[in-house]
Amino acid sequence: MTAETTIPDAAVAAVRDAEWVTVFTGAGMSAESGISTFRDADTGLWERFDPADLATPQAWARDPALVWGWYQWRARLVRDAEPNAGHHALADLASDRTVGVVTQNVDDLHERAGSHVVSHLHGSLFAPRCSNCGTPYHGVDADPDRAVEELRVEPPACPVCLSPVRPGVVWFGEALPEREWTRAESAVAGSDLMIVVGTSGIVYPAAALPERAVGRGVPVIEVNPEPSALSSTVTHRIAAPAAVGLPALLRAVRGA
Known part of the structure; x- marks a missing residue:
């Protein structure tokens, strides 16, 4: 763990105790891949x-x-990009527990890193x-x-x-795909921990998913270098970019 990255002990304990983790990602997740x-x-x-x-x-x-x-x-920009350390950390986290990704991103970097993507809420560039x-x-x-x-x-x-x-994306003025929304809701409802990464928390109805988890008493960890609209709601906050905060969290969970 770097000296600049503070990982709350309670957040580490929450990950260690979790058997089913839903990860909710926004644009900040892919920013360090050059997207x-x-x-x-x-x-x-x-x-x-x-x-x-x-x-x-x-x-x-x-x-x-x-x-x-x-x-x-x-x-083309996405095809030329590579998953960053944050993407790989999430895939590694799934080696000893169930981890499902619900993403607002339209790229395929989670899949290329090896994560199971439950839902592309806003569609995909690669699903025309x-x-x-x-x-x-x-x-x-x-x-x-x-x-x-x-x-x-x-x-x-x-x-x-x-x-x-x-293009297979959700445009302004269009509803979220019903199938993707149902999958996202089910993932959040069944999880015992939620990790929110790189999202502003201002785009609804997607932003309601972390709020639902908090309302059910499920711990929610935010990884974001800047405060978001969700920061006052989440249980724990890691003030770092995805490619820094997620590997640091994983190392703390593994005791490295």
């Missing part, structure tokens, strides 16, 4: 666009190729589907180099109804 948070300014081709203006059904209806190109660019019939699309969705060099990339056609394939 910018959604609201960070984009660069290069995309610096003049507001991400909030592209992540809407209205933007898709107006210019599908522009929206598809932006999401392909984001997917038909914009009309909803059929999952498993084809080659686009040339990743084009997504870096061109603003507009025409989306592929659905093999079932020939409609454009859309």
Whole structure:
């Protein structure tokens, strides 16, 4: 454990006693892998666009190729990134207890680190589907180099109804996928410890999940370098980034 990272003894005890841990992660979980948070300014081709203006059904209806190109660019960034020490610490924690991840992130870094992801609450960059019939699309969705060099990339056609394939993410104004929400609720309801990592705690209904755990008397540990909207609610707080705080917590739990 580094001298700068304080791990509360009670948090260590809570992890040691837990048999079923639900981990709830936000953008800060992936930031140290080089994945910018959604609201960070984009660069290069995309610096003049507001991400909030592209992540809407209205933007898709107006210019599908522009929206598809932006999401392909984001997917390219994720493909080039690697899971950080925080991702690996969570996967290691599952070696002697049940650990399920509920994430607001649309990347696949948890999976690549070896964690079991129970729910992608806001969808995934790697789960495109038909914009009309909803059929999952498993084809080659686009040339990743084009997504870096061109603003507009025409989306592929659905093999079932020939409609454009859309990104598999939840846009502003859309409801969370019912199946993913139900899975997240079940994971939180069954766990005896919750670890919240790198989330602002301001996006609902997702932010209600840690609040539910606290309401049930389940310990909730927050790992975040800055206070969040959940900081006054959680049981224990580790003031550190994911790639520092989670390995430090794991070492303390293992007595290293």
